[in-house]
Amino acid sequence: MASSSSLVLRIIASSVTAANRAGKIIRDILTAGDLGIVEKGKNDLQTEADRAAQRCIVASLSRQYPNLNIIGEEEQTSNVEVPSDWVVTDCEQSVLLNECPPEYQQIPEEDIVVWVDPLDGTSEFTQGLLEHVTVLIGVAVKGKAIGGVIHQPYYNYKSNSNSFGRTIWGLIGLGVEGLVLQAAPLGTFIVTTTRSHSNTLVTSALDALHPDEVLRVGGAGYKVLLLIEGKAHAYVFASAGCKKWDTCAPEAILNAIGGKLTNLSGVPYSYDKDVQFPNSGGVLATAKGIDHDDIISKIPQNIKEALK
Numbered sequence: 664m665a666s667s668s669s670l671v672l673r674i675i676a677s678s679v680t681a682a683n684r685a686g687k688i689i690r691d692i693l694t695a696g697d698l699g700i701v702e703k704g705k706n707d708l709q710t711e712a713d714r715a716a717q718r719c720i721v722a723s724l725s726r727q728y729p730n731l732n733i734i735g736e737e738e739q740t741s742n743v744e745v746p747s748d749w750v751v752t753d754c755e756q757s758v759l760l761n762e763c764p765p766e767y768q769q770i771p772e773e774d775i776v777v778w779v780d781p782l783d784g785t786s787e788f789t790q791g792l793l794e795h796v797t798v799l800i801g802v803a804v805k806g807k808a809i810g811g812v813i814h815q816p817y818y819n820y821k822s823n824s825n826s827f828g829r830t831i832w833g834l835i836g837l838g839v840e841g842l843v844l845q846a847a848p849l850g851t852f853i854v855t856t857t858r859s860h861s862n863t864l865v866t867s868a869l870d871a872l873h874p875d876e877v878l879r880v881g882g883a884g885y886k887v888l889l890l891i892e893g894k895a896h897a898y899v900f901a902s903a904g905c906k907k908w909d910t911c912a913p914e915a916i917l918n919a920i921g922g923k924l925t926n927l928s929g930v931p932y933s934y935d936k937d938v939q940f941p942n943s944g945g946v947l948a949t950a951k952g953i954d955h956d957d958i959i960s961k962i963p964q965n966i967k968e969a970l971k
């Protein structure tokens with residue numbers, strides 16, 4: 664089989680196209696002005712943009728890969744018709760120009776699970792903090808996050824240029840495309856964490872690490888981008904609030920450039936189709952070159968216990 668036609672690479676290529684389409688749907692809904700906000704739970708909102716973006720992504724991927732396991736954040740009623748112009752079935756050709764790493768060349772469809780967060784950073788989206796919003800599509804093989812797409816529909820939107828938004832994709836063994844990798848500054852320790860889901864446990868984990876600076880921003884996707892672009896050294900979230908669709912794509916992309924994401928005890932998450940959705944052990948993600956285990960050792964035991 665030619666490497667360019669490996670299923671994993673084609674799914675990533677299709678996910679880039681679908682994420683871009685979803686980003687356009689998100690922008691159009693915000694421009695139209697009716698967000699249709701629903702409260703799913705405490706401090707947990709859903710908008711028409713979340714719902715529409717998910718329908719676009721799931722319909723687009725399942726049209727191309729009818730037997731693929733796709734798990735999305737939002738509940739979806741299958742009998743509602745998806746507008747035909749939301750269904751995109753072409754692959755991003757620049758992805759297919761790459762050689763698929765040998766270990767992923769022969770993966771059958773049933774071993775793959777795709778985790779979809781159609782809009783990460785919903786709280787920030789409703790408050791106009793648009794740079795924090797991402798569309799996340801993660802690809803897991805046998806429970807491991809191996810590839811993914813982070814699309815940022817409002818990247819650079821404050822600049823006067825007409826071309827804003829960007830799409831980052833990556834695959835372990837191949838690397839990451841769509842941004843410039845940068846190391847965070849030496850001699851200081853910058854941590855990024857939640858701005859909308861904080862509590863005493865979240866704060867005490869941060870306190871224990873004595874960071875020089877804390878960047879409180881929205882979304883798991885956006886925080887991992889801060890790590891990759893050298894704005895922060897670690898992402899620390901001592902809460903069970905993140906779910907598998909929040910971390911699958913960011914973890915894979917971070918991993919592809921030598922970073923790491925685990926729970927706060929250092930245990931990796933499984934992305935099998937049968938797993939529990941919550942990342943109940945919290946999230947620690949570290950940039951390339953940062954001593955992940957050293958940070959784990961500084962998280963107090965009572966916080967680790969509370970998150971088990």
Ligand SMILES: Nc1ncnc2c1ncn2[C@@H]1O[C@H](COP(=O)(O)O)[C@@H](O)[C@H]1OP(=O)(O)O
Nearest residue numbers: 707782783784785857860881882883904905909
């Ligand atoms: N308590 C929570 N309830 C629901 N979603 C949460 C919670 N905590 C985190 N999340 C999800 O994880 C993302 C990262 O968390 P935070 O922004 O607080 O750092 C959030 O944007 C949200 O994803 P989403 O916006 O897709 O619902």
Ligand SMILES: [Mg+2]
Nearest residue numbers: 707708736785
């Ligand atoms: Mg949500």
Ligand SMILES: [Mg+2]
Nearest residue numbers: 780783784909
């Ligand atoms: Mg999310």
Ligand SMILES: [Mg+2]
Nearest residue numbers: 736780782783
């Ligand atoms: Mg979401």
